[in-house]
Amino acid sequence: MAEGTLHRAIVSLPGCMCPQDEPLHERVVFFETRLLTDHPVDHLQKLLALAWCQNTNGWAKRGHIYGVANADDLYDQGLSADLDARLLELGSNGGSIRYANPVRVDLFVTPLVKIRMHEVLSSIAEWAPLGTNAALQAAAGVPELLGRLRQAATAMEGSAQ
Numbered sequence: 001m002a003e004g005t006l007h008r009a010i011v012s013l014p015g016c017m018c019p020q021d022e023p024l025h026e027r028v029v030f031f032e033t034r035l036l037t038d039h040p041v042d043h044l045q046k047l048l049a050l051a052w053c054q055n056t057n058g059w060a061k062r063g064h065i066y067g068v069a070n071a072d073d074l075y076d077q078g079l080s081a082d083l084d085a086r087l088l089e090l091g092s093n094g095g096s097i098r099y100a101n102p103v104r105v106d107l108f109v110t111p112l113v114k115i116r117m118h119e120v121l122s123s124i125a126e127w128a129p130l131g132t133n134a135a136l137q138a139a140a141g142v143p144e145l146l147g148r149l150r151q152a153a154t155a156m157e158g159s160a161q
Helices: 040-052 071-077 084-088 111-127 133-140 143-160
Strands: 005-012 026-033 065-070 089-093 096-099 105-108
Touching (some): 005 071, 065 071, 084 089, 105 111
Antiparallel strands (some): 005 026
């Protein structure tokens, strides 16, 4: 589907970017790199810095970016009969597969990939149980870890000043 290497990541927004009624807001972010790179997280941090007008240095270290996988791995590990739907899988529970909620998906991809991803997102929205913030947390298995990482980062930032 992609001209380069397609990746997916979960991005947990820092508090200053979260909607007021959601202290924890996560996005499923798709992005491409030219080649299969050893540093897709670095690429994504730079991309998000430009797209979201934020200083994203250290986001991965602070737990804001996690679950980075390339499309081949998602295809191999997925459970859906529809291969493209595997890109949007967040996990499974009791035999039911949870998918990313299309309103929480960001696409930083080439135009042809974007067209195809919109088709997949539209079809998923029609028939699949959609993930929520809680589903993203459960799929990643790190809700408490994220809180601890944020506390540690805040403490480190405070001691650095």
